[in-house]
Amino acid sequence: MTSDPVLVVEDLTMHYATRAGPVRAVDGVSFSVERGQSLGLVGESGCGKSSIAMTLLKLLPDNARLVSGSITLNGVDVVPLSENQMREHRWDRISMVFQAAMNSLDPVYRVGDQIIEALEAHSASAPRDAMERVRELFDLVSLDPSYIRRYPHEYSGGMRQRAIIAMALACEPDIIVADEPTTALDVIVQDHILREMQAIQRALNMSMIYISHDMAVIAEVCDVVGVMYAGKLVEFGPTAEVYARPIHPYTKALMSAFPSVRGEKHDLATLPGEPPDLLDPPSGCAFHPRCAYATDECRTSIPPTAKHGDQWATCWNPVADVDSE
Amino acid sequence: MAKYLLKRSAQILVTLFVFLTLVFFIVNAQPGDVSNFYALNPDVPPETRERLQDLFGVNEPLWKQYLVHIRNTFTGNFGVSFSHYPRSVADVIMERLPRTVVLFMTATALSFYLGFALGKVLAWRRGGWFEYTSTVGGVTLYTVFTPWFGLMMIWLFAFKAGWLPIGKFLDPVLWREAPIDANTVFNQMILTAFVVSIVVFAVFVITGQRRMGNARITRIASIVLASLAVVGVWFSSGTAVYAWDIVRHMVLPVVTLTLISFAGTMLLTRNSMLETMREDFVMAARAKGLTERAVRDKHVARNALLPVVTSFIFSLAFAVDGGVITESIFSWPGMGQTLVSATLTEDLPLAVGAFVFVGIFVLVAHLVADILYAYLDPRIRY
Structure with missing residues (x-):
């Protein structure tokens, strides 16, 4: 596979300034997404998944500081861009499917008009063309065109999510960040929408980043997966391999905490303890207080990121035996 | 919507009735009547005051006055003002x-x-x-x-x-x-303001719906043109100076x-x-x-x-x-x-x-x- 990265993130660090000191929400994260590839980011609540999503679009609250790193979108580093320059990239090159689909549509405007608004912000197309585009998009996400002129409150939860996806596709972005796109939906609708998103992504050869705490969702739709812990990417690799042979103890703990339908039955293991306080992360490897394999080395020094076959992991004591380089 | 409006109108009528009753009794609860106003006037003897009371009906029992008040209000007749006699209340208001x-x-x-x-x-x-x-x-x-x-x-x-x-x-x-007279001028001013706001509002609605790129220019132009038209009409009618006097007082x-x-x-x-x-x-x-x-x-x-x-x-x-x-x-x-x-x-x-x-x-x-x-x-x- 030839390398054609749409998005390259290098050493991204983002802090929230609080009265008690900086909260290290994203801490030295690096990854890249190829064209047409889908990347999954998993982790517990508060591990910095959503912060990464917001950082990629540079939609940060006032107290957030982009400390270091680069976000290269289609060859352009967007970190130094001004707000006005960034605005042209948003939605046009990188769009987003929000966590709270229920509330991501403005209740006082018709859904069609909200999509047209996004189109008009990025191209001076005639109103008729914009309407035509909205019809195409509704068709793409299997929404009835009669709903173009309806208001968000007239939509069901699943329909709203489809509308949000249609909106994200409006400007044909290179990459879509989907932050917990289906968490609020029931399982059946969730499954439908995930399959459709995957089909659309393949048909349009787009890249996707799925952010979820649900290992099953990631397993279903992602080519590569990144596991996050305490604002850091602790393991990264092709989904099949990471799931089959987790290297980082945290990934292994996550894997054994969710049931497999086809695999042999075993009691689900719960991971003891709480995710660390990002104001004051533990010394050394942030996972060591909850890690069954922790050694003195883990407590004192931060482990390096090492390659294990096709996978990368940040750990002193990898739990799977893959040839390290 | 029609059903709702009907229901609300019925509610409004009931509320209005309660309001009329309250207002009538509260206002009538104050002592005295219009003849008191002349109590210290030596030119108005007690007999004349009594005639005055009969004339304005303030000697009738209160419940009778109340029924008359309700009937009159619903027929749009608010009676005659005592202090602006013989002008009607509606006229003064x-x-x-x-x-x-x-x-x-x-x-x-x-x-x-x-x-x-x-x-x-x-x-x-x-x-x-x-x-x-x-x-x-x-x-x-x-x-x-x-x-x-x-x-x-x-x-x-x-x-x-x-x-x-x-x-x-x-x-x-x-x-x-x-x-x-001042009321005529004032009513003309109200009419002018009303027409101008309708026109400007219409321009805003139309430009808003058609998503015109130059909506801002059209809107500003409509306001400027309307103001010029108003100034022109008033000056040509020769009453502008009086209207201006009222505006200055406002x-x-x-x-x-x-x-x-x-x-x-x-x-x-x-x-x-x-x-x-x-x-x-x-x-x-x-x-x-x-x-x-x-x-x-x-x-x-x-x-x-x-x-x-x-x-x-x-x-x-x-x-x-x-x-x-x-x-x-x-x-x-x-x-x-x-x-x-x-x-x-x-x-x-x-x-x-x-x-x-x-x-x-x-x-x-x-x-x-x-x-x-x-x-x-x-x-x-x-």
């Missing part, structure tokens, strides 16, 4: 009401426009000298003792600077030779009323905006690559508008009673002054009539608020 409505509606509209515009900016840029000065300044004006502030404004701008007339509705010296009360009330709207808008800004659709609007201005005006302000509109409609409703204090300070012959003098002269029909007009206006304003709400928020359907 029809002269005074437009003056109050125009003065207070202008002030209320300005105050809400200013408050909303400032509140928007305040919510958007928290911290800094702008927020500090407008909040402190606005709240100071909001809480200041109104009569004192009114008098200070008159002292400063009318007495010391001499830019504006000290009070009253018009300048009697100018009008002595006028070929036309300036001080309008500015004073605006200054003492805008802070309420400003803080309401600010809080409503801050609440709306936390919504996810605001983040989504930003993510879509909209300009900050578009996010603020099209999404946040539009959603934050609802509570402000409610407050606006209710302020308008209460504007009709004309702020007794403000009208007294500026000697503005409107509803407030009418109410005070009617009460002081025991002119019960006029007092009751004035109250009834205010009541009807408030009830209608509530209905308008409900309808407007359904228009502003598509989630509300009746």
Whole structure:
């Protein structure tokens, strides 16, 4: 596979300034997404998944500081861009499917008009063309065109999510960040929408980043997966391999905490303890207080990121035996 | 919607009936009647006073007077004013009401426009000298003792600077030779304002719907052209100088009323905006690559508008009673002054009539608020 990265993130660090000191929400994260590839980011609540999503679009609250790193979108580093320059990239090159689909549509405007608004912000197309585009998009996400002129409150939860996806596709972005796109939906609708998103992504050869705490969702739709812990990417690799042979103890703990339908039955293991306080992360490897394999080395020094076959992991004591380089 | 309107109208009738009853008995609870006014007048002997009482029907039993009052009100007959005899109550109110409505509606509209515009900016840029000065300044004006502030404004701008007339509705010296009476001019002014606002509103609606790129230019042009047309028409009719005199008399009360009330709207808008800004659709609007201005005006302000509109409609409703204090300070012959003098002269029909007009206006304003709400928020359907 030839390398054609749409998005390259290098050493991204983002802090929230609080009265008690900086909260290290994203801490030295690096990854890249190829064209047409889908990347999954998993982790517990508060591990910095959503912060990464917001950082990629540079939609940060006032107290957030982009400390270091680069976000290269289609060859352009967007970190130094001004707000006005960034605005042209948003939605046009990188769009987003929000966590709270229920509330991501403005209740006082018709859904069609909200999509047209996004189109008009990025191209001076005639109103008729914009309407035509909205019809195409509704068709793409299997929404009835009669709903173009309806208001968000007239939509069901699943329909709203489809509308949000249609909106994200409006400007044909290179990459879509989907932050917990289906968490609020029931399982059946969730499954439908995930399959459709995957089909659309393949048909349009787009890249996707799925952010979820649900290992099953990631397993279903992602080519590569990144596991996050305490604002850091602790393991990264092709989904099949990471799931089959987790290297980082945290990934292994996550894997054994969710049931497999086809695999042999075993009691689900719960991971003891709480995710660390990002104001004051533990010394050394942030996972060591909850890690069954922790050694003195883990407590004192931060482990390096090492390659294990096709996978990368940040750990002193990898739990799977893959040839390290 | 039709069913809802019908239901609401029935409710309004019931409320109006209760209101009429209350007003009648409260106003009649004050001792004495119109003949007391002549009690110390040696030219009016007791027999004449008794005839006066018979003539105005104030000697009838109260329940009979009440039934007459209810019947008359529902047939649109508010009786004869005792103090403006032989003018009818409706005639007096029809002269005074437009003056109050125009003065207070202008002030209320300005105050809400200013408050909303400032509140928007305040919510958007928290911290800094702008927020500090407008909040402190606005709240100071909001809480200041109104009569004192009114008098200070008159002292400063009318007495010391001499830019504006000290009070009253018009300048009697100018009008002595006028070929036309003040009410006619004033009604023409209202008509002009009404036509102009309809035209400008229509232009705004049309440009808004067609999503024209140069909507701003068209809108400004429509306002400029309408203003030029107004000036042209008034000057060619030769009454412009009289209309201008009335406008000049309106300036001080309008500015004073605006200054003492805008802070309420400003803080309401600010809080409503801050609440709306936390919504996810605001983040989504930003993510879509909209300009900050578009996010603020099209999404946040539009959603934050609802509570402000409610407050606006209710302020308008209460504007009709004309702020007794403000009208007294500026000697503005409107509803407030009418109410005070009617009460002081025991002119019960006029007092009751004035109250009834205010009541009807408030009830209608509530209905308008409900309808407007359904228009502003598509989630509300009746």
